[in-house]
Amino acid sequence: MEATIRTATEADLHAILRIMNHAILHTTAVYDYEIKDEAFINNWFAEKQRSNYPVIVATTDSEIAGYGSYTQFKAKDGYKFCVEHSVYVAEAWQGKGIGRLLLTALIDNAKANGMHSMVGLIDADNTISIALHKxxxxxxxxxxxxAGFKFNRWLNVQFMQLLLD
Structure with missing residues (x-):
């Protein structure tokens, strides 16, 4: 499997939305209940661009295998050097190294942009993601x-942190 990481474009938004909605409907990787629509993904992408936060995709020969991004951890001035990341991999590509490629690229991007700390909030039962982060x-x-509730059960959230410099 050969995958390439690149900056996402508007042409990628349909694939990103498909991956996002699958995670919403079938996993505890995201605590939303309702799927997102085209207007949502367009606004989400425009806001990332306005705020100068990356949106990246992992591409194979034939498809978008996953995407990642980060944003300021909290909307307070004192958090301006701390970012919270998100990485999602299409179901067919899970377990094939795509998540690692995306997360590594986000770490490199955050370092290059002068960030000091990166955090991830992970469902505590997601041992695969926690192991990757470690x-x-x-x-x-x-x-x-x-802290969360989905699929009729309470969910614990594991904070993971990486100091970037």
């Missing part, structure tokens, strides 16, 4: 008990 140098930075 392999890339993230450490466990706290656990929020029963």
């Amino acid at each position: 392999k890339l140098g993230f450490t466990e930075a706290g656990l929020l008990q029963q």
Whole structure:
């Protein structure tokens, strides 16, 4: 499997939306309940561009295999050097290294843009994602008990953090 990481374009938004909606409907990787529409993804992408935050995709010969992005952790001035990332991989490409490629590219981008810290909020039962983060140098930075609710059950959120400099 050969995948390339590149900056997302408007032409990629349909594939990103498909991956996003699959995660909403079938996983606890995102705590939304309702699928998103074309207007949402267009606004989401425009806001990322306005704020100068990256949206990247992993491409194979035939399709978008995943996407990633980050944004300021919290909307307060003091958090301007701390970003929260998101990485989602299409179901058919999970377990094939796409998540690692995307997360590594986001880390490199954040370093190049002078960020100091990157955090991830991960469903605590997602041991695969937690293990990937640890392999890339993230450490466990706290656990929020029963912070989310989806699929008729309470979900714990594992904070992971990487200091970038």
